[in-house]
Amino acid sequence: MADASIGTPAQLRDPNYTPPMHKAIPLGIQHVLSMFVSNVTPAIIVAGAAGFGFGSNSPDFPELLYLIQMSMLFAGVATLLQTVTLGRVGAALPIVQGTSFAFLPIMIPLVAGKGVDGLAALYGGIVVGGLFHACLGLVIGRIRFALPPLVTGLVVTLIGLALVQVGIQYAAGGVPAKAAGAAEYGSALNWSAAGVVILVTLALKFFARGMLAVSAVLLGLLAGYAYAMAVGILTPEAVAGSWNNAAAFALPDPFRYGIDFTVAAILGFCLMAFVSAVETVGDVSGITKGGAGREATDREIEGATYADGLGTALAGVFGGLPNTSFSQNVGLIAMTGVMSRHVVTCGAIFLIICGLVPKVGGVIRTVPIEVLGGGVIVMFGMVVAAGVSMLADVDWNRRNMVIFAVSLSLGLGLQLEPEAVQYLPETARVLLTSGLLPAAFLAIVLNLLLPRTLADEAPTPTAKPRGLPLETPRH
Incomplete structure (x- = not known):
């Protein structure tokens, strides 16, 4: 106000x-x-x-x-x-x-x-x-x-999904610690620092008002920073x-x-x-x-x-x-x-x-990387939530579901399994394994080229629609 x-x-x-x-x-x-x-x-x-x-x-x-x-x-x-x-x-x-x-x-x-x-x-x-x-x-x-929204919501959702792994790795101790096989990677101490950030952030977001709520992530990081100093991480x-x-x-x-x-x-x-x-x-x-x-x-x-x-x-x-x-x-x-x-x-x-x-x-x-991990888990999760919110404006008929399904499967699949295109030239490999670009490109092309409805979504008066009816999302 x-x-x-x-x-x-x-x-x-x-x-x-x-x-x-x-x-x-x-x-x-x-x-x-x-x-x-x-x-x-x-x-x-x-x-x-x-x-x-x-x-x-x-x-x-x-x-x-x-x-x-x-x-x-x-x-x-x-x-x-x-x-x-x-x-x-x-x-x-x-x-x-x-x-x-x-x-x-x-x-x-x-x-x-x-x-x-x-x-x-x-x-x-x-x-x-x-x-x-x-x-x-x-x-x-x-x-x-x-x-x-079908395209932009898909891309924003994929951005968040591509980054949540980074948040987990940071909370566990960071990529260098994982690569070095450090014993403390994934330890309870590391996760406790990330947990303090998450808990304080959520508490302020839900139970505080004004500037405290607006700066919840920042204040959560400060709380995690103080905790890391107290327990010797920093x-x-x-x-x-x-x-x-x-x-x-x-x-x-x-x-x-x-x-x-x-x-x-x-x-x-x-x-x-x-x-x-x-x-x-x-x-x-x-x-x-x-x-x-x-x-x-x-x-x-x-x-x-x-x-x-x-x-x-x-x-x-x-x-x-x-x-x-x-x-x-x-x-x-x-x-x-x-x-x-x-x-x-x-x-x-x-x-x-x-x-x-x-x-x-x-x-x-x-x-500390563990403290930052707690913050980015919240932030990247919010990116996914923002994408889902954008997708709420989509008319979820079977045409749009097919476009979304194919684009998401290809984009997320290439993110998770980059070796699947290891024999392609480096330029193509970098672009494809980002996941975002192939998913966005496919969603845009399919949305522009495919007819507005699938053939079996417009039943004639004498024919019954095949399959189970889709429930309209409630907003």
């Missing part, structure tokens, strides 16, 4: 209204807190997949800090593009941008086990994919028909080492890891841009509907898509990861009733400041 002291009802529904700064700044930081963990987690996962060492004495320690730093910095830059705008770039709405989970199933195979050397191709794909994403702003209104010396080994201030370094343009990376990022663009359209519509009680304009949707893509391309140049609009902040706007884009601008500036201070990344890096 909106606070009347912030402004009149008409002012609160106006994106151009600026609340008093002593109110605007805390409201902006609240937006940052609600997305902070989700924003930096993909960088940690990509670093882990690449094989970076997580210890403060590891030679990869500066690189891990840099990835975290760029995640914060360019989330802030991309958010500024949305709120302040740059010509036609930006929606002039309170849209919070952040690092996207959707691209992880594409990024992980590209960098797996390759260390820093695997990042050049990753960033080539991010830059080209971001520019392609920006170009979608020219046609976004005309391609939405090809991505109905030591004060490790925290001090990370803090002391991180610089107080650092500027982004363009093309720090080089850039390489490979077919697999470019195709993967360009195809996923379609899904990210449609997600942004949904978020823009949710903001205008929940905050101002109106539909989004074509200008707002196009500007948001331009900012999405340009923000991603800029991030790729400096070592950041793909950006997209964050859905959790859409709900926060509906909850607070404050539609001001300048509030989110305050949050963007806070993110940029954090991104220029590597010591912030140094503290984040000290979060």
Whole structure:
């Protein structure tokens, strides 16, 4: 519910209204807190997949800090593009941008086990994919028909399903511990740290209100962090080492890891841009509907898509990861009733400041992998739930069930059994084993080509329908 002291009802529904700064700044930081963990987690996962060492004495320690730093910095830059705008770039709405989970199933195979050397191709794909994403702003209104809830819901569900394994591995002790055959992998101590995070997060989500509920995952991680310190998983010396080994201030370094343009990376990022663009359209519509009680304009949707893509391309140049609009902040706007884009601008500036201070990344890096695992189990589960929620809008006739079944089986099957295509060229193997791209492609093609109903779904008056009738889902 909106606070009347912030402004009149008409002012609160106006994106151009600026609340008093002593109110605007805390409201902006609240937006940052609600997305902070989700924003930096993909960088940690990509670093882990690449094989970076997580210890403060590891030679990869500066690189891990840099990835975290760029995640914060360019989330802030991309958010500024949305709120302040740059010509036609930006929606002039309170849209919070952040690092996207959707691209992880594409990024992980590209960098797996390759260390820093695997990042050049990753960033080539991010830059080209971001520019392609920006170009979608020219046609976004005309391609939405090809991505109905059946397709987008399937893809979002598969994103979550592809990542839940990562959450379990982290909670058990991390992939390096598993690969080394460490005795503590899967121990009760490791799982207890993850369990504390999950329990505190659920308790706050269900029994708290306001900011406590909004920041439930962040507070759950803080509780898990304190527990890890108490039981010895994390030591004060490790925290001090990370803090002391991180610089107080650092500027982004363009093309720090080089850039390489490979077919697999470019195709993967360009195809996923379609899904990210449609997600942004949904978020823009949710903001205008929940905050101002109106539909989004074509200008707002196009500007948001331009900012999405340009923000991603800029991030790729400096070592950041793909950006997209964050859905959790859409709900926060509906909850607070404050539609001001300048509030989110305050949050963007806070993110940029954090991104220029590597010591912030140094503290984040000290979060034990088991504690992070508890948080991502919740977050990735929510991704699956979001996909299922989107699928609730589908008319579940037998035609759509067949499309969903075939696409899901192929996509999830290739994720689970990548060796099934081991003899294909590397480009095709990377794209297919992501699971997302073959599933999305198949669902789009089948949805466009197959007739609206199956032959046996339209019985004649004299014939009885074959098979058991399908019960209509209740909403």
